[in-house]
Amino acid sequence: MTKLGFIGLGIMGGPMAAHLAAAGHDVRGHDVSPDAAAKLEAAGGQAAPDIAGAVTGAEVVVTMLPDHPQVEAVVFGQGGVLESAAAGTLLIDMSTIRPETSIEIARRAEPRGIRVLDAPVSGGQAGAERAALSIMAGGAAADFEAARPIFEVMGKTVIHVGPHGAGQVVKAANQLVVGGIYGLVSEAIVLLEASGVDAATGLDVLAGGLAASRILDLKRESMVARRFEPGFRIDLHHKDMGIALAAARQAEVSLPMTALVAQLIAACRAMGHGSLDHSALLKVIERLSGRAKSEE
Template sequence: MTEPASTPIGFIGLGIMGGPMAANLLKAGYPVVGYDVVPAALEKFTAAGGKAADSVAAVAAESDVVITMLPDSPFVEEVVLGSGGVLEHAKPGLLLIDMSTIRPDTSVAVGTEAASRGVRALDAPVSGGEKGAIDGVLSIMVGGEEEVFAAALPVLEVLGKTIVHVGPAGAGQTVKAANQLVVGGTYALVAEAIVLLEASGVDAGRGLDVLAGGLAGSRILELKRESMVARQFAPGFRIDLHHKDMGIAIAAAREAGVALPMTGLVAQLIASARAQGYGSLDHSVLLKVLENLSGRASTA
């Protein structure tokens, strides 16, 4: 990898996560050209010093490294594999880093097609939410060839704090599926704890303060306990996206031939949140689902 100032990076998908990630690359000195279908996202990106492109093709043609951060597998398939996509317009030797959370089989397909066109590809989904993206401390789980991972590492180190090569193409997505089932399960249990504490007449905020300092402590309790007790559910990470991710986890379990009963239960709670109209809210809104099940719906 060359020095930052001479490595043009393309960034496709400048939303809640991609926007601050691209901004951090700009702060690190990389020239970044970006594309998003949402005009406001592009405007924010250019205000941070980025160069806006008018198409995926333009991003690919100008870049030595392309990062994609997209909502789901069909978007990655269209942007990377489709007509006018990244691979069709990639320079020889392009480094493609897909940081979306998608199906492992899609990442394998992207890696295979990329290799046939002389493009180096990694699947590198992230965990850490919007705050992790803003602070540049994401956890990044990377699938692909070891030498391609080594080439991408200087870029990834701008975006994350914990960066691990976990295996071949698709492995990053499998680890991300495991991450999402743990995150969803933890939110569900924290929500149940709040319901129990409040129904028992105990101050939930103080109770969670104690839990956060003991063996029950977690990153979710550290970052989200106060907002959950206050019933503040502005997204960091939307229920709609977590619903998609739990589908990926269940499909991965079926492919691996394993039973994940707790994952199935959490997936149903998240599906219920979506059915109750909470899809655009943060995944901590599972608290409202658990309150509704107990007949204790809050007015907050």
């Protein structure tokens, strides 16, 4: 059993923390939402009144937050992780944020004797609920091995990808590929339907050939049916595409397709669909083709 502090119990963090509690770990969690903390208690964890209450005495601290401002506030702020954690604590940030923020966290944690991993995840809400996430971790190899038993409770694919910040770079690459595939599947649906071909049947064929992908496996039926209940919201994918573009600038490489996908996702958000699943990119492609469905 490990004493764990878990900060951020949203649609991703909540199930992740619950799996850790179910595995027998002593999990104390904190979230700005009392309802989220109550769900952790129902799953066998404990609710902490503040960050310090979750972190103090913990051997491992996990953060799962929306973006770098929240991570910085939780880690660097008064009563935050760096103030409250003891030397030797392992801080695992599983949020998706800028690589430079992850590097800065590690830099500022080192003098306090706090070890750090950046370990963003892929798999969305469904992956978190099924404990089937892909976890890509950056940091020291020894710290990754120490964290492996924790990761394996939450994920199926657990890989050390490099030094501090590397996890965030791999996650940026993941998000640009995911966004691009959603855009192409959306275009395939529009083409099939405009040509009088049953889109569901056409996508079944694509899913059995070289065009097969996890997105086609998991999302083709809901996309054809125009069901966009969020597993991962457009708002968050918009943020992630900004991270990918910033990483490209930092690395001094050109990613023209990424830039296009980022603009399509931004358009989807501007159309008021930020709270929908990222498969709602189909709405943008339909509108560009003059085939937008009437809004209910």
